[in-house]
Amino acid sequence: MILFLPYSPDPSYLPRRKETIEWLQSHVEELTSRGWRIVECPCEGDDDYENGFRSLWGEDDLIILEHDVVPTLDALLALADCGRDLCAQAYQFYFRSNDAPGEMLGFNMCRVVLPGGAQGYVPDGADQADFVGFGMTKIARHFQVNNRLDLPAGRWGDLDSRFCEWVRGRGFTWHVHWPYVKHNQMTEG
Numbered sequence: 001m002i003l004f005l006p007y008s009p010d011p012s013y014l015p016r017r018k019e020t021i022e023w024l025q026s027h028v029e030e031l032t033s034r035g036w037r038i039v040e041c042p043c044e045g046d047d048d049y050e051n052g053f054r055s056l057w058g059e060d061d062l063i064i065l066e067h068d069v070v071p072t073l074d075a076l077l078a079l080a081d082c083g084r085d086l087c088a089q090a091y092q093f094y095f096r097s098n099d100a101p102g103e104m105l106g107f108n109m110c111r112v113v114l115p116g117g118a119q120g121y122v123p124d125g126a127d128q129a130d131f132v133g134f135g136m137t138k139i140a141r142h143f144q145v146n147n148r149l150d151l152p153a154g155r156w157g158d159l160d161s162r163f164c165e166w167v168r169g170r171g172f173t174w175h176v177h178w179p180y181v182k183h184n185q186m187t188e189g
């Protein structure tokens with residue numbers, strides 16, 4: 001298992017990252033003792049996240065953990081042990097708009113495509129999603145070796161959307177894992 005950790009080295013993100021960093025520091029021995037390889041990816045340039053992600057394709061089962069999602073050991077191991085190829089851990093996701101600051105919008109960015117093409121957030125406990133955020137996500141090596149990553153290039157900020165679109169084009173959906181974990185999305189400063 002590769003645990004891929006893309007993060008912003010910008011000091012302004014440290015408050016959001018603090019809890020995740022502390023969690024990893026206290027669990028690194030546990031994870032490496034299980035044979036997990038931890039790959040940190042400081043994202044200074046716009047292409048670093050995507051290049052890091054692409055460079056690992058095909059190597060091993062991959063879990064992406066973004067810098068402000070706080071896992072639990074049970075949740076990480078459940079992703080790792082799940083027999084499904086594409087799994088997304090649910091996590092808190094909030095509005096960014098000024099209309100409803102701080103209001104919880106949904107889980108991860110787990111959405112389904114509704115009849116007519118619009119997208120809706122999945123309810124608590126939903127098993128499947130068509131679109132997910134990359135915050136805490138597993139992509140099994142089995143899927144990687146069976147699907148050449150001919151994903152069109154684009155902005156790093158929509159890598160997860162582009163990837164989900166690409167996955168959906170191949171007829172796959174995402175398995176969603178519960179209960180949701182903490183996301184320090186709104187705790188800047």
Ligand SMILES: [Zn+2]
Nearest residue numbers: 082084087175
């Ligand atoms: Zn799963």
